[in-house]
Amino acid sequence: METQKTGRPAPGRPPKQWYGELAGVAATALALGLGELVAAATGGPSAPLVAVGGVAVDAAPTPVKEFAVAVFYTYDKLALQAGIVLVLAVFAAFIGVLAMRRIWYGLAGVAVFGMIGVLASATRPSATWAYPLPTVAGALAAAGLLVLLRCTLPRRVAVSTQDLGDNTGPDTDVAAQGTNTPVQGTSSPSSDAGISVLDGAGRPPGRRRFLALAVGAIGAAAVAVPGGRRLWAQRVAAARAAVVLPPPSSPAPPLPAKVSVGVPGVEPFVTRTADFYRIDTALTVPQMEPKDWRLRIHGRVKRPLTLTYEQLLARPMVERYITLACVSNEVGGELVGNARWLGVPIKDLLDEVEPDDGADQVVSRSVDGYTAGTPTAALRDGRAALLAVGMNGEPLPVEHGFPVRMVVPGLYGYVSATKWLTELELSRFPDFSAYWVRRDYAALAPVKTQSRIDTPVAGKRLEPGLVMVAGVAWAQHRGVSAVEVRVDDGPWQQVRLAAVPSVDTWRQWSWPWQATPGKHRLQVRAIDNTGQVQTGQVHKPLPDGATGRHTIKVTVA
Incomplete structure (x- = not known):
């Protein structure tokens, strides 16, 4: 056998690459799953996948967004999440391979993953101290699992003569897989000096424990990711089910007898809520309980106003049939729908706060930070511009903006139909460009014939x-x-x-x-x-x- 310096073991053979890839994917899956659970437990702040995905949505160039809508239609969010998961899987596999060779390299990769998630969540609109917690918890869990999997992984290891006794020459290294004499009682350090292949009882750790841990982590994540989201969504769904909408002080006019041409295949006059299109920038549907909802009206106004959900419901309600259309709708497309909306006239609220004469734009903000800029004149000219709380006789569906959204007839949605609304700021068009205006869309967008x-x-x-x-x-x-x-x-x-x-x-x-x-x-x-x-x-x-x-x-x- 080849001899080396006393006390220095020969380097072990690196494990097969697929061990590392599986370890990385398992650790990242565990991070995402735990992150979702922590997000749900702390009140629904941004989970890692949602936070990073939100940044990706905001950073995507306009042509990419248009391509996604054109190709994937209303499934563009699902396609984006699938793409993010695929990229994460590749990155995770790379981290795992590094970790199996040098644990500190793998931990550094986890740290990079964690920092990206923390920065993404901390910079989300309305972020609080709790927003980075899901990512931090997930990153720590991923690091711990990587270390555990590496220590568990069966690998060929060199041992020094002190471990073998006097039967071998000085500085002789022996590979566990290449000797008939089992090596017992050796430790399993996480350093790269070597890892034992036998435990104290003389049994190899084997692949079974490694695979059980890795597959178990992936399985747990597969349950935790949808489970965490469902946990919070169920709370919001229960709160929505408890909402009792007030009767409108101004009901919608009765539908004419001949509102339908009676030809099979034509879109119904009133679009079923389940069939109503949904196009927005939210990677996952924002979940907000009515008790936590506040609307702040401020900016270039004389009398700023803040409303709770209960205070909004106590105001006179107007009910109207209004057709909404998305600016992304191609000619002959289906991103248009008609529904019966119930809400408070925005004009009444603006009259109360008394906008400055120069405030020609109302900037609406969603709980996820999305902004739209609506001409103030369009909200005060008598059209049925509403802060909607009901759709087709029920509280707004969560997917369509519950608790409160805007509905403004005659304007494309990207300048008027903000969902999950939390803020109205009176501003001027020269002073602020809303989300899609910054991405080359027009500031004024009346619906085309x-x-x-x-x-x-x-x-x-x-x-x-x-x-x-x-x-x-x-x-x-x-x-x-x-x-x-x-x-x-x-x-x-x-x-x-x-x-x-x-x-x-x-x-x-x-x-x-x-x-x-x-x-x-x-x-x-x-x-x-x-x-x-x-x-x-x-x-x-x-x-x-x-x-x-x-x-x-x-x-x-």
Whole structure:
């Protein structure tokens, strides 16, 4: 055997790489799971995955955000979380490999992971001292598990002559896997001088304990991550279920008898709450109990005001049907919906605080820090701009802004429909640019006149004869006065319009078409009450909403 200096063991063979990768993934999974539980136990502050994800959402360039919405639609948050988990898994595997070779390298990687999470959580809007706690607890747990897994890991180790007795020559190193004589009673230090392969009873620790710890940590995390979120969400759900909405002092007008065209396949006049689109910047749905909710109205006002949820519910309520539309909606898209909203008129609150003459912008802030800038004039011109507490006869769903959100007809949501609202600040457009304005969207964003063909579905094969073509059109706060359809490049045909309760909702339409064999192109356009005809010029949503005419192709045979 090759001899070395007395008392210095030969370096052990590094473990197989997959041991380290599994150890890193297990430690990181444990950190995320424990972080979720600590976040729930401390009142729902930012868990590590949510904190880092929130920073990623805010830092993503506008084209990336638009791409995510276009590709993943309303599942963009899920796709982002999956991407973050994938990146974390790769980073975790790298940390684990380092830890199996030099434990301090692995611990340094955990520290980097922890610092990223602490900085992300501490810099979130409305952050308190409790926000970094989930990340700190998770990082400590990850470090401890890495050390434990490394000590447990079976690996080839060199031992000095003092451990073996006098039967070998001085400074001879012996590999446990290469000798017939078992080495007993050796310790398992965490340094890289070597780790024993036999315990005091002469048994190898084996892979089973290592795998049991690693797989157990991953399994625990798989339960803890959704469990922590569910724990806090259940508290908020119970609080929401206990809310009793007051009756409106100004109920919504009765729906006209002919509010529907009666054609199967057309979007219902009132969108089911479960089907209502959701587009926002929150990686996970913010959870807030009504007892903790406060609305602060301040800034360029003479009389600042702070309201609790109970005080808001005690005010006169207005109920209206209002259609909301997302600026990211492509021509013919489904990011638009109509609901019956209950809330307090924003105009009444602004009248109380008495804004300065120059305060032309109301900056609304969400509990997660999102901001929107709404023209003050649009909130005081008599339209049904509401601090909404109810949707379709029930308290707001958590996904749609519970306890309180804004609803303003006639403006795209990114300048008017802040969910999980906690603050209104009277400001000026030159003084502050809201979230999406800083990302190249327009500061003023009135909804464009749009229309959509719901039936027949694009690409569908139809039989010759009578085919009902139908859909919806909207031009909130202006109203739709006419809708026209044409086949191929033929003349525009006037369609039948359904009735509407106000100019703030979309409008159903239908047209009987005598379909002839062949391939055809159907196109629709709307005209609003100002006489403006929906433009045929095609433009993407950035910076103030998509334009063009919805066109579909069908085959009649």
